[in-house]
Amino acid sequence: MMSDLSVVGLGAMGSALAAAFLNRGLVTTVWNRSPEKADALVAKGALRPSTAAEAVEASNLVVVCLLNYLTVYEALGGAGGALSGRVLVNLTNGTPLQARDMAKWAADRGAEYVDGAIMAIPPMIGQRAALLLYSGSKSGFDAHRQVLESLGTGQYLGSDAGLAPLYDAALLIGMYGIFAGALHAMALVGTEGIAARELMPVLTPWMNAMMGGLPGLAEQVDTGDHTKDVTSNLEMQAVAYANLMEASRAQGVSTELIAPMHHLMNRGVAAGYGAADLSSLVDLLRNSSSLSARG
Numbered sequence: 013m014m015s016d017l018s019v020v021g022l023g024a025m026g027s028a029l030a031a032a033f034l035n036r037g038l039v040t041t042v043w044n045r046s047p048e049k050a051d052a053l054v055a056k057g058a059l060r061p062s063t064a065a066e067a068v069e070a071s072n073l074v075v076v077c078l079l080n081y082l083t084v085y086e087a088l089g090g091a092g093g094a095l096s097g098r099v100l101v102n103l104t105n106g107t108p109l110q111a112r113d114m115a116k117w118a119a120d121r122g123a124e125y126v127d128g129a130i131m132a133i134p135p136m137i138g139q140r141a142a143l144l145l146y147s148g149s150k151s152g153f154d155a156h157r158q159v160l161e162s163l164g165t166g167q168y169l170g171s172d173a174g175l176a177p178l179y180d181a182a183l184l185i186g187m188y189g190i191f192a193g194a195l196h197a198m199a200l201v202g203t204e205g206i207a208a209r210e211l212m213p214v215l216t217p218w219m220n221a222m223m224g225g226l227p228g229l230a231e232q233v234d235t236g237d238h239t240k241d242v243t244s245n246l247e248m249q250a251v252a253y254a255n256l257m258e259a260s261r262a263q264g265v266s267t268e269l270i271a272p273m274h275h276l277m278n279r280g281v282a283a284g285y286g287a288a289d290l291s292s293l294v295d296l297l298r299n300s301s302s303l304s305a306r307g
């Protein structure tokens with residue numbers, strides 16, 4: 013008898029995914045390299061075969077969530093022909109290129125491939141607030157859309173398997189940018205004995221207010237016009253940013269998280285963007301292949 017789906021990988025995230033499927037009453041087969049991680053799920057009714065190939069054979073829908081793509085190949089490599097006719101939904105973090113390569117690998121084995129990015133942490137899985145981005149086989153996604161909705165709110169981005177990891181990278185980079193600024197801010201006030209939590213009532217509303225400026229920046233990036241309605245020109249910002257660097261050094265706080273932004277601002281001013289908005293820095297980033305190749 014076939015199960016409704018199989019989950020391969022029962023780390024913190026894979027276990028949360030499997031639990032959400034079980035909570036929806038779906039017959040769920042699970043497999044993990046360290047089999048004991050399936051114990052709690054088996055107690056809730058999950059089926060546990062002894063090999064990954066058997067887990068793949070057990071369902072038309074195979075959801076994979078492992079450490080990285082290399083471990084996906086390792087885990088599924090032995091599944092061979094079992095993948096034929098299956099829909100493989102890979103929720104493992106990776107790059108657009110890795111996703112496109114895996115789509116080819118899956119197609120060679122007769123499987124439809126859907127790549128996914130989980131914009132949530134494990135406790136959020138199963139709630140509407142958990143956003144899951146999908147790309148790749150549309151028919152594969154549509155066939156299992158309802159089952160996948162058990163995990164959270166799903167959004168299909170397009171047939172290029174690389175789109176979900178591309179959005180994933182963009183969203184995570186945005187998140188780490190926010191965290192980097194906040195961590196530096198906490199370190200800075202801490203030098204004067206101010207607790208990080210004391211900063212939160214001031215920092216959080218400020219950051220939220222600044223987020224309101226993002227659609228305007230996006231408009232400038234898309235139109236390429238960085239000089240319309242400029243209220244805070246780049247040259248002024250670069251001069252003020254030098255004070256952030258100096259204040260940090262004087263307080264004994266490393267500038268390693270904030271220095272790259274100052275470097276880019278100064279490069280922008282030197283390139284003639286002084287009167288333009290911060291959005292102009294995107295032009296510099298897009299033309300940096302030779303720089304990034306040097307690291």
Ligand code: FVH
Nearest residue numbers: 021022023024025026045046078079083104105130132133
């Ligand atoms: N947890 C999170 O907050 C984030 C949220 C967004 C999405 N990420 C990505 O999800 C993937 C899995 O993350 P995870 O949190 O489940 O990670 P771990 O708890 O460390 O579990 C790792 C699983 O991978 C298995 N594994 C590792 N190496 C191998 C291998 N060579 N062969 C087979 N399986 C392997 C590991 O198995 P075991 O150690 O239990 O035997 C776990 O099942 C990840 O891409 C995140 O970026 C999570």
